[in-house]
Every structure is written in structure tokens, then in C-alpha cells.
Amino acid sequence: MSRLTIKDPAKSKSSETFLKVLRFIGRYRFLLILSIILAAVSVILQLYVPILFGNAIDQVIAQHQVNFEMMWYYLSRILVMVILSSAATWLMNVINNRMTYQTVKDIRAKAIRHIQVLPLSYLDGHSTGDIISRIIADTDILSDGMLLGFTQLFSGIVTIIGTLIFMFSKNFWITLMVIVLTPVSFLVAKFISSHTFQMFRKQSDARGRQTALIEEMIGNQKVVQAFGYEEKSSERFAKVNEELQECSLKAVFYSSLTNPSTRFVNNVIYACVALVGTFIIPGGRLTVGGLSVLLSYANQYMKPFNDISSVVTELQNALACAGRIFDLLEEEPEVAEASETLKDVKGEVDIKNVCFHYDESKKLIEDFNLHVKPGMRVAIVGPTGCGKSTFINLLMRFYDVNFGSISVDGKPIRDITRHSLRSSYGMVLQETWIKNGTVRDNISIGKPEATDTEIIEAAKLTHSWEFIRRLPKGLDTMLNEDSLSQGQKQLLCITRVMLCLPPMLILDEATSSIDTRTELQIQEAFERMMEGRTSFIVAHRLSTIRNADLILVMKDGSIIEQGTHDELIAKGGFYHTLYNSQFAKVSE
Incomplete structure (x- = not known):
């Protein structure tokens, strides 16, 4: 009878996300290899220090019998080892920082490029705040998790391997006992961390909804106040905020159990080393200095497990956020572009x-x-x-x-x-868009090479020059979304099209926000603009x-x-x- 294997979807998702992150890191494999080498150098130098300490302790032979010359020799070597190890650690952290932020920069850049090719159906179906949260907040959390992960992971692995080698050189059986007891710590950490990924995923989703709601309310605050929606808005925020709090508390609480649990197991292992060591010293198979070395190594051997387990929270959170980013990156783009261009x-x-x-x-x-x-001029009503x-x-x-x-x-x-x-097409919509930049930048979007004379001429034809020349710096005035009235924004959008004069026009409620007098004047400009051009007018x-x-x-x-x-x-x-x-x- 065959056995049906059921995969844990949370574990599978976490592993897939980790592999995707590694593919981005793979572009900086040289930095990755250099970081691993420096981690190895730093750890090996640190691990050699306890041996030197043990040798220094063994120079105390008996009362009034101390070999000070050899003791100072070992202590001076310890000082050199510590300095070299610190330098290697510093350089490794610099490299890890560079690698992490380069990777996150690549992910963000790819996300922005991908948004440009996503179909409008995706953007219409997802809130702006949630998309912003994925690109900014989620990538920040990913970078923090990666930075901690790299720093602890590389050093931790080398430390574990190095301590085992040095411990075997001192005492085989005590080292074997430490190895046998180690899986207990692993099992505890694995059990807890495997149940926290979904919690962090829910936390990231709730954070995205909260960002979307904040963006929605702040962006439409006038409407909120005009309709007395403040209390209802606060209630909606309180509900999402409470949901985020609940998800965050659960995620952090359960994941925080990992570190104290593994520390308890590791302290038990440390006590076992001390107990067994004291029993074998009288038999001459181990010196006091040797026991101090083994205790130091046992502590250093277990420290990476404590460090890695403490980073598990950040790593799970980072992978959950990375999963949301990759969900965006893996959305199907628009249908592939054709190769033929439209000319004349x-x-x-x-x-x-x-x-x-x-x-x-x-x-x-x-x-x-x-x-x-x-x-032809085609009107649609x-x-x-x-x-x-x-x-x-x-x-x-x-x-x-x-x-x-x-x-x-x-x-x-x-x-x-x-x-x-x-x-x-030249397109003027009822909904206007003003980018952060000068008036000149906003008008010349479709024709960046336009001269000031051409821009001013187009502005005069659309009657937008009247308010532009009254601005503090004229065409050089910096604008943002709230700098102009709705009517002035629409006049600027009409000026953009007037400057480009493409062969076809689309006017979708192009004068909906303009007063009647100005509209009559602009109709004359539209008449000239539409002459000889195919035009669609809504x-x-x-x-x-x-x-x-x-x-x-x-x-x-x-x-x-x-x-x-x-x-x-x-x-x-x-x-x-x-x-x-x-x-x-x-x-x-």
C-alpha cells in the first residue's frame, strides 16, 4: 500500500521564496565568496584564542612555579589574533552590507520596471497603498533579515565546524557527546520556526492593507471631512490596526520562543561538558587548561545556534515579505510587444x-x-x-x-x-496627473526637446499662460499634486497635447473642471487642434x-x-x- 506524502504548503512556500532570493544574490557571488572566506578567517582566529589561553593557564605549574616568559608569549599572540579577527569581521560586515543593499536595490528596480509592463487590470484590482507597501516596507524588512542572516549564518556555520575540529583535537568523547546532544537544539528551533512563516505572511498582508487605507484616507482627506466620514474612517483604521497588532503579537511571540528554548538546551550541554571534564581530569587524560578550552569551545559551539535561532524571527519575517514582493514580480505582464511600428x-x-x-x-x-x-471628429455620448x-x-x-x-x-x-x-494619440482625460517637477517639465512630457518659445505659444493657445506667468518662477515653478487647482491642472494637460499635436486626439471630458468662459475660449483652440486630425470626443x-x-x-x-x-x-x-x-x- 503506497503512502501518500502531504507537503506543508507554508514550508514549501518559504523554501521557494528563499531560493528566489538566492537567485538575486547570485549576481554578487564574488562578494558572497569573499564574505565566506573572511568569516572563516575571523572565526578560525577566534577559535585559536582559547587554545592559547589554555596553554597560558598550563604555565601555572604550582604555587610559585609560573613560566611568565611563555605566558606573556601566549598572551601577546592572543592580542594579535584578536586584532586580525576584528579586522576580518569588520570587512565581512562591510561586504555583507554592500551585497544586501545591492540585492534589495535590484529587487526594487525590477519591481518598478515590472509595474510598468503589468496590465492595467492588475493595477485596477490592487490598491496603490498595498503595492507601495510591497516595494518599500517589505523590501526594507527583507534587507534587515538578509543582513542579519548573512552576518550570523556565515560566521555561525564556520564556528560550528571549526569548534568541532578543535574540540576533537582535545578530547574525542566529550566532543562526541556534544554532537549527539546537538540535534535536540535543532529540533526545538525547527519545530517553532516552521510554524511562524504563515503568521509573518498574515502580518505582511495586514501591513499592506493598513498602508493602503492610510494612503486612501490621507489622499482624500477633503472628501472624508466634507462628508463627515472621520469617525467611520477611524473605525476602519482601528479594525485593520487591531488585526495587524494581533498578527504581529502572535508571530513575534511564537518565534521568540526559539531563542530561550535553544539556550536552555545549550546550557544543559555546557553543564554536561563541565561535569564530564571534571571527572576525567584526575585520570590525567585532560588538564585544567584543556577543560577551560573545551568549555570555551562548547560555549562558542552553541553560540551560533543561539544567534541563528534569535535571527529566525527576522528571517521568517523577511521571507514572508519577500514572498509578497515575488508575488508582484511573478504577475503576468502585458501581452508581448509586436515588432512593427506605426509611421506616418x-x-x-x-x-x-x-x-x-x-x-x-x-x-x-x-x-x-x-x-x-x-x-473625422467622432463624439461618443x-x-x-x-x-x-x-x-x-x-x-x-x-x-x-x-x-x-x-x-x-x-x-x-x-x-x-x-x-x-x-x-x-494626444489624450486629455477628465482625471489629471501632475508630476513633481517644474511647469516646463509637466508641459513637455511628450516633447522633451521643446523650446520655451514653443511651450509658451502652446500655453497661450490653451489660455494656461494667464496663470503660469503669475506663478512665482513662471515655467521654472516647482509643482506637486496639490500646487494647482483642478481646472489649472486640466489646462496644463491640454497644453501638453497642444505642444505635441499628434495625428489623432482623444478628449475624454477634457474641459470638465474648467469654468464656462475659459471653456468657450478653449473650444476655439480645440477647433484649430482638431482640424485635419482624427478626434474622439467623450x-x-x-x-x-x-x-x-x-x-x-x-x-x-x-x-x-x-x-x-x-x-x-x-x-x-x-x-x-x-x-x-x-x-x-x-x-x-
């Missing part, structure tokens, strides 16, 4: 039988068909949630269609590079799209009406109702 874009867009959904259980866009000629912004995401290939195809100038967008596709204010060549009326992911403004009004359908609902009072 005319702006002809074909959409054939496109179907798309974020969630398989909820259909969104079904059997979408559209042919857009170069230079419809109720909230009908698929307007999703359609834009598909055009830019932020998401890939589930079925059907989208082509630009006869080339399916799956067959061209994302960069060449996206650089062919708008709730239907007055802004009356001059569109084609208006698509969407509902539940499908085009239910299409035509010019006059055609759709004359038709008296859904668009007619939508339009009249906005302008009924004006017409009255």
Missing part, C-alpha cells in the same frame, strides 16, 4: 465586431463596429457606465479586446508596438459636440444611434431625449 499616421480607424468585458460574468461592450475616416471610457481604453490598448479587432491605417493594433500606437455636455462629423450614442456597451447632431435630433430617439433633458430650460 493618417488616422483611419476600423473597429470590427469588438467584444470586451472586465468581468466575465458582466458583459460590457458587445459586437461594436465602427469605421472612422482620417480627419451616453449615460454613465455605458462604455465610453472603456472604448477609449481599447483604442489606446490599455486593455486588449476579448474578441474582434481594432485597426489604425489598416494595421491591427495588436501587431504594432504600444509606444508607437500611444504616441500617435462628452456629457452635448453643446460641445454639435459640430462633430459623427455622434455615437452608446447604451449598455452598444451603439444604439449614430449620425450628425441634426440627424439625431430629427430622428427623435434617445439622443433627442438626452439633448432636450440638458437644454429644456434654456429653450423655454
